[in-house]
Amino acid sequence: MRKIAKIGVSILSAAALLVPTNAFASDLTTVQKTSWGIGNNPQGAYQTGVYPNLLAQAGYTQKEIDARINAAWEQLFNGNPGSEPNRYDGQAIYYQLTPDMAYVEDIGNQDVRTEGMGYAMMIALQLNHQKEFNALWNYAKTYMQIKSGPTKDFFAWHTKPDGTILSKGIAPDGDQWIAAALAFASSRWGNGEGIYNYKKEAKQILHAMWHNSDTDGVDMFDRKTYLSTFSPPGAIGFTDPSYSLPAFYRIFASVNPNDKDLWEKAYLAGEKLLENAADPRTGLAPCYSNFDGTPFKAPWEGPGPDGYSDNFNEDAWRAIANANVDAAWFGVKPWQTKYSNTLQNFFESQGMDTYNSRYHLDGTPINTNLVWYEPQVHSPGLVSMNATSAISATNPNKMEFVHQLWETDIPSGTARYYDGLLYMLGMLYDSGKFQIWWSPVDHRDSSN
Template identity: 60%
Template sequence: MRKTTKLSTLILATAALLSSVSATAFAAPFPAHNPPGNLHAGPYPDAFARAGYSKRQVDAKVNTTWQQLFHGSPGTDANRYDGQTLYYQLAPDLAYVEDIGNQDVRTEGMGYAMMIAVQLGHKQEFDALWNFAKTKMQIQSGPEQYYFAWHTDTTGKIIDTGVAPDGDQWMAAALDFASGRWGDGRGTYDYGQQAEQILHAMWHESDHGGVDMFDRQSSLPTFSPPFAVDYTDPSYSLTGFYKVFAAADPSDRELWDKAYTAGENLLQKAANPVTGLAPDYAHFDGTPYLRPTETVTDNAYDHNFQEDAWRAIANANVDASWYGVKPWETQYSNTLERFFQGQGVSTYVSRYHLDGTPLTAGQNTYEPAHAEGLVAMNSTSAISATNPDKNGFVRDFWNTPIPTGRARYYDGMLYLLGLLYDSGQFRIWAPHGNHN
């Protein structure tokens, strides 16, 4: 999640203690390339090519972004605000991605970075990141064994043993793909075994007196075990990963199949039927999550469309890219695009009430106002949309500079992921069959 430091502090302090979109039929802009359940879908949709950009242009842009965000200037001031990179070496075999604004290390960022590294074939960086996550962040005993403490300081000292399920899921998927792309080594580098261990824990901590990451009744990830487990975050429903997980963790295949169906349903139900905007946090039935002191018209993070919720857009469209476009995904993307076109494709702000009203000025101070992370996530709607002007979102993303400075962490990660999503370079590398 990406928030200003002030807002982050408020949300983190409470984190320990989130009308259905109809499935109207639309013609899919990309054919359903493989039957449902086939992990190795392809060819992957290339939204950049459809918008007129060449493979050479796209490859150059992806490489430039990788080099800047992983090997750019580290920054010269104490807070690194004037730097470019997010990737820092703690030791020759240990590296982390830093939330620059909050000066800490988060599992979401580690998961994103590991996934980006495996997708682009950067094994050295992958292994250094995984070593940090394994040795500094993973809980090795007790009722949260094999979960990851959601953030540490930049030396690896754990700040909070609460869990952010999105980070654990991203790391498990990245490890499974590393197994498929590079093969398994021993111990820490037995990527497939490490992934299965993490995945199995998500459903079975309760067997050992702990709290499961997924709610058994709804089959949805909870917000933050072991404490905040009575609601969810729609962007934590990473449905594209769940078919991969079912193959990686075959003893729990039935549970992952249920999670896939539940996640699809949540992404539909949580989205406002007029705007397509989802809340950051939701009840398991998809209704916005409000704390006792909140009202539907206030600017609270929980129940409005802010940074967490941006990612739900990509979740739906990664699934579409990998398994073929479904009618509900087209409906969802078309609805979102109509809303943001009404706001101005190159000028919309970054935080909204679900009815489409921008948050009041004091709560809409995201820098920049037209946030790179949201621009990247909105561009993925072109994968499943049939809106004739969908390429405008892809061009807006293409023309958006790589994030720099204090706010470069969250936006930078989503920016580079967006390049992979839109170019068809976000691929399934699972070791359970033939690769594309």
């Protein structure tokens, strides 16, 4: 299969810096990658090919950075699987089901989730591990993708490791990550036959997100607000800010140009949701929100103030990276800088080495142990997401968040699924290795 280099340059021309930041690049050509970024780049890597390498700017050598990322891959994908029956004492999250099929397991919950499958596919793509990518995609396609009904072509949000569907509800972030990984795979490795025609599969998923209602189904995105709903087909009257992935939407507009206008509106709506959902005092967002960004308390939770949905808990950690990947790819905007500065100021005030992982939006710590196996204080997953705030922040101490990521051990044990995947993504984000493997020029004449 053909290979195409991703968008990336090692030297910027003056002309490249003059490309408008709010326009799609229509004439980008594929060039060589770069391993060094320039930090707060107002143009963004989609225009310039330069990705911020915060770890290098913090003083770590490229050799050290590459070794740390490779070590994380080896531990989480090839490490000790752990002792049966629960594998709590292990290192790996990647498990081979058959010679050509694999999954990543949420160790604490003993299930397979689309968020983790999408993250793992993207990590494999970015690090050029096609065998593992294909094995993960084969599992997701075979066992998780829904074949009929109102959510056809979406993915059941979790299964047993053997592939048995546990719920046909949809977690839209997982589907978006899977679609983005497939689109990038079509450029990095080329399209194969059947389910390995990556671009065709990505377009099928993206089309369903807006058009299942054309055949009496349920769309993933709300046509009035252009935001993803929480969980089709049932819970569609609210959203989750961390499900807004605006950086992906600009890629999706090129992957499926028939819906370009919808994806452009989703991009603007997703950015606005991430901005509005963050409390102006702390930068903390809720896990679930109304479409205007105000906190939404899930009806299945109790009446107490320390619930999951309307506070800053595990889902909400990811909103930090969503805003900053958008900044890295499409240019830093004033709201992103304000957001990251506010967030950093808050966590500095909590103690950089000791801050909690769960808060009320006003900054009051939540001391209820919501999930029995998750560390109560200073989760590696939150440390990893906070480190991405340095992409758009201007605080003088912003590199302390990058140093803290570097000093965090690769997660292992019971909580290694979520913490480990966020750790790997954080390392990719802050090393400039989370890159755009897509060129509109290379795909403009292709119908697949």
